[in-house]
Amino acid sequence: MTTNVPENQLYQFFFEPITEQQNQRVRLGLALTLLLVSICSLITYQGILRGQYQGEIFNDDVKVYFWFERFLDSELFPNDLIADYFKSVTPVGYNFLFSILTNLGVEPLFLMQIIPLFLIFFSSAYIFLLSLEIVPIITFGFLTTILSWMTFFPSDSLPRSFFLALFPAFLYYLIRGALLPCLGTIFLQGLLYTPFLFILIGLLIIRLFKWKNGRLTVSSNRQDYVFCLAGILVAGIGIIVYVLSSYRYLPSISGSEAIKMPEFWYHDGRAPYYSDNILDTYIFGWQSGLKPGRLLDSQTNIGRLSFLLPILLYLSSKFLLVTKIKKNIVILFQIIVVSLGLNLLAHLVFFKLYYPNRYTNLPLRFVIILASSLSLLILFEAVWRWLGHFELFSVINKKMVAITMTTLLGGYSLLYPLYLSTQKLPKVFYHVPSIEMFFTKQPKNIMVASLEEVIASNIPTFSKRSVLTASEFANPYHLKYYTPIKQRTIDLINAHYTDDLSQLKTFIEQYKVDFLVVREATFSPEFLTKSIWFRQWKDIAKKIKTQQEQEKVPSLLQLSETCAEFQSEDWLVVSSKCILAQKEIQ
Known part of the structure; x- marks a missing residue:
């Protein structure tokens, strides 16, 4: 025989704060939340697990880690500037x-695909536990964790992604006053993605100051100083290790150097930061870190609720749940201050701290998730109590609200990955698999050159062979690396379009190029408007356009069919040996 659940039990289930003694409820809530997260993640990744996408789903940025293949075969990428950098x-x-x-x-590409599954599980556990340190209500932990999953997953396995797992763990141990685990997260952050250490250090420092009686005071809590000094020491070790490991290409480019380079200008630069419109540089630009569309997640649209939280806190007398919030909520304000402060500092000392968006994109989105979840819970509790004024239907209405909320949250969480289009998944396409397979069968020490980005950027990852240059690898952040890469690219462009066979041969011999990949469209005027190289180097594009208007036929185009060693559709793999053997073009 079934019995109805009393309405006070329903209220307690959703809104009753837990106590330190209710560890069993916490464990149960955490287990159920992680179960749902795991199910949603597996649904999203079913393509990988079943091979439906043939290994195509992973973030485009993983291509810069092609050199991981050296761990499996040390003979790959010999004397490769790009791999070494x-x-x-x-x-x-x-x-x-x-x-x-x-x-x-284990293949590196497979690791890149599966590591996010472990990261999201780890981060979800700490997000749930951290939420309870701010508002000790199981529903809040559940909401925050699910919204975090929707916002950050599917993620990637790049170094910055480890911040999503380590940051909530750091905050949890910091609030709990657990020194050694907190230092452990700082140490791991330093090893896995050093730049985010500045966020952690900033939070340790800002906690030395308190707001009391309308004025700023210095903390009298000895623990705050212990955490700060110990944390800075551990972070310092991480920074030193990173500098020593990357010293070969230091220093980074300076702002005075970057502003003179087209690579750093919107809208055609490889790494845009500067703009003629100052608002694009500091607010609306992709690298500004304050672009509203980037911070307010467009997939869930719940992030906008975060702006309601200050209003709800101000009207605390009208919203009962506000009284359940712990003083630890100040950590959200501290994250905002540190994040915006570092963002501003990164602008002022550009490029010493990399791009400003590094310090706001993830931390502020994390704050927005917590604030949105809390706003949603406060509003839901207020609606619950409002329905209580209708005595005749109070129990029915409350049960309906409870059922509706549970159904919507659970159903939306489960359906979300099913409707997540493949366009929103991080991916790389095998555009020309036949050519990639051709190079896989060639000697390991070959060098391939191509202006076609679909070829040049994918060959190291999928063929495990070296390329002379590619925009994917042309990071202009360290001039000791970028200067030779830029020169390589300019020389490739000149050799590609010259009608002087001797210049083409000189290029091949200088860079020891074994194959060039071309297609007829590469020599067309339209290509000059599409290629990133010509969009950012307009003076070079102008020179090539002049050559085309003079109807000078490039030597490489004339020899492309004669010296083609492999063809796939309109793509031609041209043999350098054949070109060098040509005494003249017939």
Whole structure:
């Protein structure tokens, strides 16, 4: 025989704060939340797990870690400038993690696809526990965790993604006053993605100051100073390790140098930061870190509720749940201050702290999630109590609200990954698999050159062979690396379009190029408007356009069919040996 659940039990289930003694409720809530997160994640990743996408789903940025293949085969990418550079700037811990896992025989690309599953599980656990330190209500922990999953997943396995797992863990241990685990998260952050250490250090420092009686005072809590000094020491070790590992290409480019380079200008630069419109540089630009559309997640649209939280807190007398909020909520304000402060500092000392968006995109979105979840819960509790004024239907209405809320949240969470289009998933396409397969069968020490980005950027990852240059790898952040890459690219462009066979041969011999990949469209005027190289280097584009108007036929185009060693549709793989053997063009 079934019995009805009393309405006070329903209220307690959703809104009753837990106590320190109710560990069983916390464990149960955490287990159920992680179960739902796991189900949603597996649904989203079913393409990978079942092979439906043929290994195509992963973030485009993972291509810069093609050199991980060296862990499996040390003969790959010999004397490769690009591979050596990205190895140098890769965080030590990230490098070590993949070296261990690949030495067990696991393919790096497969690791890139599966690591997000473990990261989201780890981060979800700490987000749930952190939420309870702010508002000790199980429903709040559930809401925050699910909204975090919707916002940040599917994620990637890049170094910055480890911040999503370590940041909530750091905050949890910081609030709990657990020194050693807190220092552990700082240490791991330093090894896995060093730049985010500045966020953690900033939070440790800002907690030395308190707002009392309308004025700013210095903390009298000895623990705050212990955490701060110990944290700075551990973070300092992480920074030193990173600098020593990447010293070969230091220093980073300065702002005075970057502003003169087209690579750093909107809208055609490879790494845009500057704009003729100052608002694009500081607010609306992609690298500003304050772009509203980026901070307010467009997939769930719930982020806008975060702006209601200050109003709800101000009207605390009208919203009962506000009284359940712990003083630990101040951590949200502290994150905002530190994040915006570092963002401003990054603008002022550009490029010493990298792009300003590094310090706001993830931390502020994290705050927005917590604030949105809390606003949603406060409003829901207020609606619940409002329905209580209708005595005749109070029990029915409350049960309906409870059922509706549970159904909507659970159903939306489960359906969300099913409707998540593949366009929103991080991915890379095998655009020309036949050519990639061709290069896989060639010697390991070959060098490939191509102006076609779909070829040049994908060959190192999918063919495991070196390329001379590619925009995907042309990071202009360290001139010791970028200067030779830029020169390579300019030389490739000149050799590609010259009608002087001797210039083409000189280029091949200078860079020891074994194959050039071309297609007829590469030589067309339209290509000059599409290629990132010509969009940012307009003076070079103008010179090539003049050559085309003079109807000078490039030597490479004339020899492309004669010296083609492999063809796939309109793509031609041209042999350098054949070109060097040509005495003249017939």
